[in-house]
Amino acid sequence: MNILITGGGGFLGARLARTLLALGELQLNGASAQGIQRIALVDRVLPPADLMADARVTAVQGDLAELIAQGSLPLADTQLVFHLAAAVSGECEADFDLGIRSNLDSTRQLLDACRQAGHAPVLVFASSVAVFGNSPEQPLPEVIEDTTMPTPQNSYGIQKFIGEQLLADYTRKGFVRGRNVRLMTVSVRPGRPNGAASSFLSGILREPLAGVRAICPVPPETPVALSSPGNTVAGVIRAATASAEEWGARTAVNLPALTTTVGEMLQALERVAGPAATQLIDWKLDPDIARIITSWPSRFMPKRARALGLRADESFDAVLREYVRENPQAIQLPVKD
Amino acid sequence: MNILITGGGGFLGARLARTLLALGELQLNGASAQGIQRIALVDRVLPPADLMADARVTAVQGDLAELIAQGSLPLADTQLVFHLAAAVSGECEADFDLGIRSNLDSTRQLLDACRQAGHAPVLVFASSVAVFGNSPEQPLPEVIEDTTMPTPQNSYGIQKFIGEQLLADYTRKGFVRGRNVRLMTVSVRPGRPNGAASSFLSGILREPLAGVRAICPVPPETPVALSSPGNTVAGVIRAATASAEEWGARTAVNLPALTTTVGEMLQALERVAGPAATQLIDWKLDPDIARIITSWPSRFMPKRARALGLRADESFDAVLREYVRENPQAIQLPVKD
Numbered sequence: 070m071n072i073l074i075t076g077g078g079g080f081l082g083a084r085l086a087r088t089l090l091a092l093g094e095l096q097l098n099g100a101s102a103q104g105i106q107r108i109a110l111v112d113r114v115l116p117p118a119d120l121m122a123d124a125r126v127t128a129v130q131g132d133l134a135e136l137i138a139q140g141s142l143p144l145a146d147t148q149l150v151f152h153l154a155a156a157v158s159g160e161c162e163a164d165f166d167l168g169i170r171s172n173l174d175s176t177r178q179l180l181d182a183c184r185q186a187g188h189a190p191v192l193v194f195a196s197s198v199a200v201f202g203n204s205p206e207q208p209l210p211e212v213i214e215d216t217t218m219p220t221p222q223n224s225y226g227i228q229k230f231i232g233e234q235l236l237a238d239y240t241r242k243g244f245v246r247g248r249n250v251r252l253m254t255v256s257v258r259p260g261r262p263n264g265a266a267s268s269f270l271s272g273i274l275r276e277p278l279a280g281v282r283a284i285c286p287v288p289p290e291t292p293v294a295l296s297s298p299g300n301t302v303a304g305v306i307r308a309a310t311a312s313a314e315e316w317g318a319r320t321a322v323n324l325p326a327l328t329t330t331v332g333e334m335l336q337a338l339e340r341v342a343g344p345a346a347t348q349l350i351d352w353k354l355d356p357d358i359a360r361i362i363t364s365w366p367s368r369f370m371p372k373r374a375r376a377l378g379l380r381a382d383e384s385f386d387a388v389l390r391e392y393v394r395e396n397p398q399a400i401q402l403p404v405k406d
Numbered sequence: 407m408n409i410l411i412t413g414g415g416g417f418l419g420a421r422l423a424r425t426l427l428a429l430g431e432l433q434l435n436g437a438s439a440q441g442i443q444r445i446a447l448v449d450r451v452l453p454p455a456d457l458m459a460d461a462r463v464t465a466v467q468g469d470l471a472e473l474i475a476q477g478s479l480p481l482a483d484t485q486l487v488f489h490l491a492a493a494v495s496g497e498c499e500a501d502f503d504l505g506i507r508s509n510l511d512s513t514r515q516l517l518d519a520c521r522q523a524g525h526a527p528v529l530v531f532a533s534s535v536a537v538f539g540n541s542p543e544q545p546l547p548e549v550i551e552d553t554t555m556p557t558p559q560n561s562y563g564i565q566k567f568i569g570e571q572l573l574a575d576y577t578r579k580g581f582v583r584g585r586n587v588r589l590m591t592v593s594v595r596p597g598r599p600n601g602a603a604s605s606f607l608s609g610i611l612r613e614p615l616a617g618v619r620a621i622c623p624v625p626p627e628t629p630v631a632l633s634s635p636g637n638t639v640a641g642v643i644r645a646a647t648a649s650a651e652e653w654g655a656r657t658a659v660n661l662p663a664l665t666t667t668v669g670e671m672l673q674a675l676e677r678v679a680g681p682a683a684t685q686l687i688d689w690k691l692d693p694d695i696a697r698i699i700t701s702w703p704s705r706f707m708p709k710r711a712r713a714l715g716l717r718a719d720e721s722f723d724a725v726l727r728e729y730v731r732e733n734p735q736a737i738q739l740p741v742k743d
Contacts, residue, residue, distance in 0.1 A: 165579060207553070207655035216544070218555035220657055227575040231568050238564040242502060318544035320557055 070095060070103040071147045075133055075179065076154035077110025080258055081195075083117050085151060085302050086110055090123055092306075097149055098191050098246060099312025109143055111136060112154070134170070137178045144186040149309055150245075152179055153195045157265035158225035158361060165224055172228035180235055184244035192245040193308045194236045196321050198253050198294055199226035202364040213366045215323055215373045222364040223266075237319035248308035249321035253296040254365075256334075257392040259399060266361040270295065273331070274338055274389060277349040280401035286355030289332030292367035296324060296381070297388040304379050311377055322373045325381035327388070337385045341393065342402045407432060407440040408484045412470055412516065413491035414447025417595055418532075420454050422488060422639050423447055427460055429643075434486055435528050435583060436649025446480055448473060449491065471507070474515045481523040486646055487582075489516055490532045494602035495562035495698060502561055509565035517572055521581035529582040530645045531573045533658050535590050535631055536563035539701040549705045552660055559701040560603075574656035585645035586658035590633040591702075593671075594729040596736055603698040607632065610668070611675055611726060614686040617738035623692030626669030629704035633661060633718070634725040641716050648714055659710045662718035664725065674722045678730065679739045 072089060076082040086108050089095065094102040110116045111129045120126045127143070129136060133154050136142055144150070154175065161168030176194070183190050202222025203209045210217060221227045233249045240247035258271035269286055270293060276283035296304070304324040308316070316322070339347045371379070382388050393404050409426060413419040423445050426432065431439040447453045448466040457463045464480070466473060470491050473479055481487070491512065498505030513531070520527050539559025540546045547554060558564045570586045577584035595608035606623055607630060613620035633641070641661040645653070653659070676684045708716070719725050730741050 204655070207657060216555055218553055218657075220655065221571070221575070222578070224575050224579070227571050231571050234558070234564050234568050234571075238558070238561050241559070242561070318541070318557065320544060320555075 070097060070105050070149065071107040071109070071143070072105060072149045072151070073109040073111060073142060073144065073147045074151045074153060075111045078112030078114040078116045079153065080260055081255065081298065081301065082110060082112065082151070082153050083120055084298055085153070085305060086116065086120055086126065088302050088306065090125060095149070096310045099310070099315060109147070111142060133175045134178055137182045142182060144182055144190065147186070148190055150179070150183060150190055150192045151195070151305060151309070152176065152192060155195070157263055158199055158223055159266045159268070159358070160264040161225040161228065162223055162266070162357070162361065168224045168228055172225065173231055176232040177235060180239045180245065184239060189243055189246055191248065191309055192236065193248045193250060193305060194232055195305065196229045196233050196249055196251045197226065198251055198326070198365055199223060200230040200233070200251060201366045202226055203366065204364065209366050212368045212370050213323065214370050215320070223361050233321050240319050246313065247319060248311065248316060249319070250305060250308040251321045251323045252301055252304070253294045253324055253326040255298055255301050256295045257389065258298065259392070259396045266358045269358070273335065273350060274392065275399065277338060277346040278342055278393065278400050278402055282349045282351055284351050284353050285331060286353060286358040287331055287362055288354070289330065289335065291331045291363060292328065293331065293362070294326035294328055294365070294367045294369060295385070295388070296326060297391055299391065300382050304374065307377050307379055315377060317373060322377070323369055323371045325371045325374050325379050326367070326369045327382040327385060328367045329385050334385050337389050340386060340405070341389050342404050346402055407434060407442050407486065408444040408446070408480070409442060409486045409488070410446040410448060410479060410481065410484045411488045411490060412448045415449030415451040415453045416490065417597055418592065418635065418638065419447060419449065419488070419490050420457055421635055422490070422642060423453070423457055423463065425639050425643065427462060432486070433647045436647070436652060446484070448479060470512045471515055474519045479519060481519055481527065484523070485527055487516070487520060487527055487529045488532070488642065488646070489513065489529060492532070494600055495536055495560055496603045496605070496695070497601040498562040498565065499560055499603070499694070499698065505561045505565055509562065510568055513569040514572060517576045517582065521576060526580055526583055528585065528646055529573065530585045530587060530642060531569055532642065533566045533570050533586055533588045534563065535588055535663070535702055536560060537567040537570070537588060538703045539563055540703065541701065546703050549707050550660065550703045551707050552657070552710045560698050570658050577656050583650065584656060585648070585653060586656070587642060587645040588658045588660045589638055589641070590631045590661055590663040592635055592638050593632045594726065595635065596729070596733045603695045606695065610672065610687055611729065612736065614675060614683040615679055615730065615737050615739055615741070619686045619688055621688050621690050622668060623690060623695040624668055624699055625691070626667065626672065628668045628700060629665065630668065630699070631663035631665055631702070631704045631706060632722070632725070633663060634728055636728065637719050641711065644714050644716055652714065654710060659714070660706050660708045662708045662711050662716050663704070663706045664719045664722060665704045666722050671722050674726050677723060677742070678726050679741050683739055
């Protein structure tokens with residue numbers, strides 16, 4: 070089996086690739102297990118060295134839209150595409166045209182390229198909790214279900230929701246076998262901050278653990294819906310292994326979320342690394358970030374995900390300890406077991 | 407005030423233009439009434455002669471996307487745009503690329519042209535009941551509300567729903583003042599059949615009244631949600647006159663629907679024109695048309711439309727008598743008062 074991952078040089082794409090390579094095989098679309106021969110990682114940046122060193126990995130470097138226009142994606146013999154590449158929420162809000170180009174146009178071009186490939190590859194589309202937005206004119210229900218109508222309150226959410234619609238119709242027409250899956254905010258992300266409005270939801274843990282000050286731009290009582298990197302990748306892979314019958318409707322599946330608050334996350338940080346960690350937090354309200362983050366819902370009833378065997382992370386303490394265990398090089402403060 | 411109507415050469419666009427010209431003025435976006443100086447009718451075909459004869463009417467003939475690319479739409483001094491132009495449901499199902507081009511690309515180009523105009527014109531987007539689709543994997547609720555999640559089961563519905571999303575975000579960004587309004591199936595349409603799956607819902611009345619045989623491609627018990635041409639135009643105009651506060655959420659308003667069945671429509675026909683009319687119906691199931699039509703819902707709770715003062719047609723008898731009264735030249739059978 071050959072796999073292609075857009076955004077494959079990014080954190081989540083690289084983690085997905087590592088997990089797939091470790092599995093070595095996959096039961097694609099409910100079929101029996103097949104060995105993974107090739108994973109093409111498509112991104113502007115090259116994948117990390119450990120992935121480049123794996124003989125099964127091919128890097129395809131460049132702008133996604135340009136690569137598609139040039140016919141540079143090896144789709145003819147690819148059975149499974151994970152479409153993770155996107156401009157993130159804060160970027161799209163600051164630069165409307167960038168978001169339209171990166172998230173809407175590129176997704177459509179990828180769909181058309183998969184359609185032209187002619188063999189209806191499985192296409193897992195990483196949509197987002199950001200399709201849900203609360204507003205005074207149209208308040209969200211207390212608990213979000215798979216059938217709750219998305220009312221995005223930012224351009225990123227709109228573009229992701231449009232991507233879901235396109236994928237649903239390309240699937241109905243038999244051009245691809247689409248799996249729309251909505252990711253929760255991934256925390257704790259290693260590495261550096263990015264342009265997502267939710268970037269601080271990793272930064273307020275990662276930076277203090279590295280002995281670096283971090284800004285928290287929202288009040289401690291702000292509720293959030295999180296998923297650890299490992300749990301997120303498990304959900305994305307399950308979308309590929311589910312048969313069309315198991316998956317059900319062409320609409321998106323909400324992945325399970327750990328509902329917590331920013332304050333509770335920092336309490337967990339203090340339990341793991343002591344007050345020396347939380348003293349590195351600077352509370353500085355950012356209205357732009359707060360507006361986006363507080364418009365997202367935090368409580369979910371993810372029926373379809375549960376039926377697929379997926380579960381939320383157990384606790385944020387567990388998530389944080391997993392981060393510490395997986396990223397020893399990024400930890401500068403003493404941590405408790 | 408200057409107005410532009412895409413699809414302005416079509417039946418609904420022409421009727422909208424006539425109604426606006428008869429009004430002579432409009433309370434746009436909740437403001438005080440202003441006289442209508444110009445209505446630009448944009449279409450591949452020229453508007454009917456009566457409209458061409460009105461000094462306030464300007465015809466802009468051509469393909470919408472090409473006209474926009476050439477900068478031929480007089481948007482700089484237009485305060486109100488009605489976007490009615492679309493490829494219809496049956497066409498989009500038969501020719502996927504046509505639908506994407508006509509309904510998705512052209513809508514986006516129009517939005518960008520309005521954005522470039524720089525003064526945030528009011529833009530009324532004619533979306534459709536076709537955004538709602540029933541399916542075994544995701545059954546619709548018995549009664550559709552404004553907050554019911556659309557799950558389109560055909561390309562036309564997907565493209566209309568994407569148009570709604572784009573308009574909502576262009577509105578949120580302040581590029582336009584958008585009004586998403588979902589039209590029910592319009593019946594009785596005068597003139598000739600078109601490529602819409604719902605075309606027969608006018609044809610089974612119009613053709614027999616003209617003494618011509620007509621095919622009914624669905625069973626008589628098929629439920630449908632209808633609106634007369636006059637009532638549909640009233641809803642579309644109300645979308646323009648409502649202030650942003652009256653209109654509420656940027657999501658679409660479902661226009662009121664008369665819920666009836668194909669059988670009841672033909673009973674009304676028999677009451678109006680006798681058995682000589684219904685004997686001109688040939689029952690011939692068309693699975694493609696039936697699949698689209700039966701996926702659409704028929705019962706609505708149109709709270710937002712009602713709050714705006716809009717009502718469904720009273721009965722299909724009333725709708726049919728209105729058609730007879732308005733189209734004397736198209737009636738060949740003797741009709742009862």
